[in-house]
């Protein structure tokens with residue numbers, strides 16, 4: 494994020510944007526029929542390619558059975574989805590390498606079985622949850638959200654997940670819990686770039702309690718109806734759609750209720766560039782570039798960036814007593 498990299502020109506393809514929604518719908522039908530998906534096949538979609546095999550579109554593990562008919566969230570946007578290739582091939586996940594294509598290349602290193610998440614701090618019932626129990630017990634749904642990166646690009650991603658609030662309530666946060674802190678796995682054997690001091694590992698993020706409990710705040714375990722690929726933050730990542738993407742911390746192993754504002758990786762590194770709140774705000778410039786416009790991956794022309802990434806109606810009230818130019 495320290496420098497702004499334009500994506501390769503191969504991603505600026507009208508045709509993908511035009512076709513990707515139909516591809517997704519088709520894939521959904523294939524999933525419902527229980528077609529097996531195996532092997533890594535060509536990702537590209539050619540014009541006139543009416544009926545690609547599911548394996549061509551989504552070279553990941555087959556979805557668990559109960560994922561085949563997920564309820565669609567009323568919070569979803571109906572904007573065109575960013576294609577699978579870009580969502581899973583153009584990533585920021587510094588632990589798997591700097592550069593947009595490195596995370597996908599190195600994702601095989603991120604072994605996620607077994608996986609557990611510790612929830613502690615200011616809570617009556619702190620504990621540790623195994624991923625399988627979490628997946629079994631949480632009400633999964635599909636949510637299509639815009640993701641706006643602080644680097645001025647954006648995507649539309651169909652997540653599979655559940656509201657963070659539904660999980661947090663189970664641990665009974667006390668009245669002293671004012672914030673929620675999150676931590677990514679620290680294990681250089683599985684996240685090899687942690688061997689280098691690119692950032693202060695592990696990656697950390699935080700939300701104010703009301704932000705964490707907001708119904709838009711999602712814990713994602715999948716995308717495009719599949720378990721999360723490693724490069725997207727397998728097996729469990731945060732998605733806060735009205736904030737810049739760096740708040741949406743990946744591969745979470747710890748959630749902690751705190752009384753005071755917790756440290757957040759980018760905010761600590763360069764507080765004048767990356768605020769703790771990091772609400773998408775076209776009126777507040779990044780010191781090195783404008784935030785007024787953004788490039789939707791797959792589109793040629795830039796579009797205006799919307800306050801709170803278009804979610805102002807739902808979240809602006811959370812900040813009514815703040816000066817968002819100062820507390821950005």
Ligand code: MTE
Pocket residue numbers: 494580583584585586587588640641642643677696724725726737738739740741742743744
């Ligand atoms: N989480 C961790 N642990 N490490 C990271 O480098 N990058 C962030 C965020 N979460 C990052 C992370 C940034 S800058 C963005 S824009 C989003 O993940 C990108 O998510 P995506 O690759 O799934 O699009």
